[in-house]
Amino acid sequence: MTTTDRLDLKLSSTDKQLLQQAAAIEGISVAAFVRCAAKQRAAEAIQLNRALSLSSRDYEAFHAALAEPFRPNEAMSHALTQVGARVQRV
Numbered sequence: 001m002t003t004t005d006r007l008d009l010k011l012s013s014t015d016k017q018l019l020q021q022a023a024a025i026e027g028i029s030v031a032a033f034v035r036c037a038a039k040q041r042a043a044e045a046i047q048l049n050r051a052l053s054l055s056s057r058d059y060e061a062f063h064a065a066l067a068e069p070f071r072p073n074e075a076m077s078h079a080l081t082q083v084g085a086r087v088q089r090v
Helices: 013-026 030-050 056-067 074-086
Strands: none
Touching (some): 013 030
């Protein structure tokens, strides 16, 4: 792994000791431990941000909407009519 960027942070003595102890248990450097832990937490945060959560009521409404056939509203019907008049089938 080629590293070119730096990330500096200030820690309390207690936090530094905690990280040193954990890194020693894992048998890696503090930098490697912090890098690995930070990357794992970042991935978790991104995944949580991407996840969609629905209440039971909202899930039922969503599921019911998917089960129904598509019915365009008035604006969509108008747009489909306009496009149909402009597009030629070959």
